[in-house]
Amino acid sequence: MIHYYYGYGKGKTCSAVGAAMRAYGAGMSVLFVQFFKNDQSSELSALPFEIYPPPHNLGFNPGDEYKVWVDGALDYIKNSSADVVVLDEFSDLIPKFLTVDGMKKVLSSDREYIITGHNKVSELYDLADYATFFQKEKHPYDNGVAARRGIEY
Structure with a gap:
């Protein structure tokens, strides 16, 4: 099944x-992959x-060098045996x-996927079994407060 939080x-x-912690606590194997974030989260x-x-x-604004990393991550995901990704x-x-089409190939195996992102991708939304929309109403960033370690990253 696919969970989509956007x-x-x-x-x-x-x-x-x-959700991943709950699955892990139930004895499931979990793979965690972050896109557009560095190793400082x-x-x-x-x-x-x-x-x-x-x-x-x-x-x-990552470019071609990031595409190489993404391709490696996608191959790793496709070859993973994790119950939850x-x-x-x-x-x-x-x-x-x-x-x-590439997205659909990544999500083709029979396991649980938990996906996040900002923009609603209609094709992903259509594939999802769960979809939850997150709407910001207020955020400190709107008042010039920079992201804080341990809270926003």
């Missing part, structure tokens, strides 16, 4: 991690399950780094 509200990654140091290593340096910010890969 929108610009805070909490998508937290929801995905919570604080949750990475606390998760008890398999994590695909994120890039160390990642700018705000968390794909954080995965829908944001489409269309710049991943086609819709």
Whole structure:
């Protein structure tokens, strides 16, 4: 089954991690992959399950060098035997780094996928068994407060 958490509200990654922790606690194997995030996300140091290593340096507008990392991550996901795969910010890969057909190939196996992202990808929404939209109403960033370690990353 596919869980899809999308929108610009805070909490998508937290929801995905919570669902993955529940699965892990029930004895399921979990693979966690973050896209568009570097190795500085604080949750990475606390998760008890398999994590695909994120890039160390990642700018705000990654290009061809990031595509190489993405392709490696997608191959790893396809070959993984994990029961549950968390794909954080995965829908944001489409269309710049991943086609819709490529997305469908990644999601083709019979396991649980927990996917997050900002924009609603209609083809992913149609495939999803669960879909939850996160809407930001207020955020400190709107008032000039920078992202804080341990809270936003």
